[in-house]
Amino acid sequence: MALLAEFGGRAPQEVPERVDSMELAWLAHVLEQRHGWPLDDDALSRIATVADAARLLEGLRAAER
Amino acid sequence: MKDVAAAPANSMGALPQAPSGSLGPEWVDEVLLRGPGGEPCLFFGADDPVTRDGLRRLVQERQAALGAAGLRRGGSAAIRLAPSLELVVQLLACWRAGARAALLDHRLTPFEAERALERLAPQVVVTAEHPVPGGPPRGHYPQRAVLTARPGRPAEGPHALVQLSSGSTGPAKVIGRTAADLVAELDRYARIDGVPRAGERMVSLASPVHVLGLVGGLLHCLHAGVRLAFPERVTARGVLDAVAAGPEPTTLLGVPFHLELLGWHPDPPRLPQLTGMTTGGEPVRAELHEAFVDRYGVRLGCMYGMTEVGVIATDLHGAHRPELTPAPGLGVRAVDGELLVSAARSPYLDDAGAERWADGWLRTRDGGSVDAATGRVLVRGRLDSQVSVGGLKVDLTEVEHTVLALPEVESAVVLHGSVIEAYLVLAPGGTAARVEEQLAGRLAAYKRPRLLHVLGQMPRTATGKPVRERSALAAAVATTAAAASAAASAGSGR
Structure with missing residues (x-):
């Protein structure tokens, strides 16, 4: 949620549940640049909501451990 | 049509002369496809470049297939494909057949697309075999075309291109442009200082379905001998x-969202071939402009235009921000704070929007002024409810009408803050989830409200109209939440 809120400088409560393509571009960028997690479009195309994004991040963290 | 001699010398043919009427289909070969056969002209990501010979062959093949599907000279087609080589060759093939092509955005819902097709009544519809997968935006997509013949109507008039624009009072405006209009716009581009020239390159992030990416990107590059590339992924790195x-020497073409995206790169590599970027679609905030110029050290130019006319005014070197210089051959004036642009005839094919054109002038619905001494234009913003979402035009009135038309909704107000938001009172039995589901079928994702605020009661003015002030609506949201919380507490206390 905090990562998505950074897009457009929003408060977390202003982040809509549904994730749009621009927010996906932002997520792809942040995950690649800051965390070194390159994501393929297949993984990103499965993200439609904030909850989907949270699940993906959990999976990436678990894989890193 | 402008003086052919004014166009700069390049490897392409001179622009054909035509009166205000139509050009024959040979304009496609003469203006767009002419050039050395082995010269690469289009680049789609990592795919092999498309040469002029290759492009001509593909266009001829698609023209034959369209003919087999029933498309004739004077006929009509609608193309609903994502940005791709297939979109380019289908469009050029329609024009080369002497038919009218309507471009529909691939992001429209099936409901919106069907409504558009009912209105346009094309004889052949070109769609993609498979829908575009979700995910972040891409510069181009794999597309395989499917042609479907329909009992439509032939083109009624000389128009080569038809596009739909969001309607502020309900129905979308159907905008038609003739081949001569498009050639005249190409001539304007050829005469604007700072536009890429023969032997240079453009990387376009703007969709070729819409006027900036179509004429300012695709058609200008084909005409002027500029190599046009579409990136694989629309990320800063891509x-x-x-x-x-x-x-x-390479120019980027995009909208302000792409500036933001490029600004995310913490340490962009030095690219000596990058000469600048041009944006359109909406004005660029001063801090975004400065951040881009600081980070990349190249010029950032701005274009102002509209679907009906194409490019109207530019400041491609960022020399007069926020003012723009009218494009060569176009007149711009301000009347009662609204910008008007010269247009020989109405661009609208039916009654929707027709009142905006009179006596050779088209009302832009943009507020602004024209400096009497310099002739430069200052665009102040929309006078109606149109907003820009990632460079795509969305009319909030169309969104609000769609929300209000749902049986689950009693009243609604739609506003645009950082995203499109709907404040609504549900009809008995309605739920926010059901409203979301219904809207997903009726509005393309970029037009849909991202936030739904359900109110117990719509705040209204003394005359009964819904209040549109954000603070009053936010207070109504808080009141509704407090009432729901109190009801829940009372329920749990029993």
Whole structure:
């Protein structure tokens, strides 16, 4: 949620549940640049909501451990 | 049509002369496809470049297939494909057949697309065999075309291109442009200082379905001998990789969202071939402009235009921000704070929007002024409810009408803050989830409200109209939440 809120400088409560393509571009960028997690479009195309994004991040963290 | 001699010398043919009427289909070969056969002209990500010979062959093949599907000279087609080589060749093939092509955005819902097709009544519809997968935006998509013949109507008039624009009072405006209109716009581009020239390169992030990416990108590049590249992925890295892929002086074409995206790169590589970027669609905030110029050290130019006319005014070197210089051959004036642009005839094919044109002038619905001494234009913003979402025009009135038309909704107000938001009172039995579901079928994702605020009661003015002030609506949201919380407490206390 905090990562998505950074897009457009929003408060977390202003982040809509549904994730749009621009927010996906932002997520792809942040995950690649800051965390070194390159994501393929297949993984990103499965993200439609904030909850989907949270699940993906959990999976990436678990894989890193 | 402008003086042919005014166009700069390049490897392409001179622009044909035509009166205000139509050009024959040979304009496609003469203006767009002419050039050395082995010369690469289009680049789609990592795919092999498309040469002029290759492009001509593909266009001829698609023209034959369209003919087999029943498309004739004077006929009509609608193309609903994502940005792709297939979109380019289908469009050029329609025009080369002497038919009218309507371009529909691939992001429209099936409901919106069907409504558009009912209105346009094309004889052949070109769609993609498979829908575009979700995910972040891409510069181009794999597309395989499916042609469907329909009992439509032939083109009624000389128009080559038809596009729909969001309607502020209900129905979308149907905008028609003739081949001569498009050629005249190409002539304007050829005469604007700062536009890429023969031997240079453009990396376009703007969709070729809409006027900036179509005429300012695709058609200008084909006409002027500029190599046009579409990046694989529209991320900062993807865009910069596309710039680095060729040694030629390279210009980026996009909308302000792409500036933000490029600004995310913490340490962009030095790319000596990058000469600048041009944006359209909406004005660029001063801090965004400065951040881009600081980070990349190249010029950032701005274009102002509209679907009906194409490019109207530019400041491609960022020399007069926020003012723009009218494009050569176009007149711009301000009347009662609204900008008007010269247009020989109404661009609208039916009654929707017709009142905006009179006596050779088209009302832009943009507020602004024209400096009497310099002739430069200052655009102040929309006078109606149109907003820009990632460079795409969305009319909030159309969104609000769609929300209000749902049986689950009693009243609604739609506003645009950082995203499109709907404040609504549900009808008995309605739920927010059901409203979301219904809207997903009726509005393309970029037009849909991202936030739904359900109110117990709509705040209204003394005359009964819904209040549109954000603070009053936010207070109504808080009141509704407090009432729900109190009801829940009372329920749990029993």
